[in-house]
Amino acid sequence: MNVSLIVAMDKNRVIGKENDIPWRIPKDWEYVKNTTKGHPIILGRKNLESIGRALPERRNIILTRDKDFSFNGCEIVHSIENAFELCKNEEEIFIFGGEQIYNMFLPYVEKMYITKIHHEFEGDIFFPEVNFDEWNEVSVEKGIMDEKNPYNYYFHVYERKLN
Template structure:
């Protein structure tokens, strides 16, 4: 199954200047739990936003740049090629960025969203989740605390 996973603000903001504009430790923990030991698909800029490859995951990086070959990663030039490299009977995750999320909506079976209940100034946005195409099947609210500046909700959508 192809699963799209993202942390998304109320105004669909993803980030600015290739960085997240919030810090939610529980969301990082959830991301790690869901994606570990799976294939993760991302654009080059998303990959380059990490200090190093994420442990216990197979990284597939999409780029148009020739001779781009970061150590420990599979590099392809299209989302279709990335998906073709994922095991058919296992979950694989599309993890960003904005352009890859837009392209990935067609191929995605499930969307895992952490909805950050705040609007942010951003330059990258998540595509609109159309209620005609997607059904919200799970919603788990979480509230701000000493480690989380914003309320947030884990949302799971399945394709109708």
């Protein structure tokens, strides 16, 4: 099982504000959909509630401390170990946020798919600081800026360096 994460963030590592995403970039959502389709995603309860529904064409695994939590179309776990156990036969899983989930899983992540938005947004939810000396950038692609995607953004893929 390969553990990957996927995230979009601004120049200051902002990933959210008041439990929402402070930008709209449909091409990034398309990238996320195509990258994670057919693979489990692991996300926190708050992130799920901000999305409002289970994402189709992939397993939605929700990590929460709330033992009574349930959500249609989702599998609920209460620990990292439970999440990994559910996914032990999967080829690749995606850590899908938010901030606490990224922090918890980052030590296990082998590959990061990061959309970097070249803009500064106000926010209160941040991606963790990453020492990029421990990662190899294996690809970068410029996103198309237009009236529907009004910011400069780049799709980066990083793989953890082997020790």
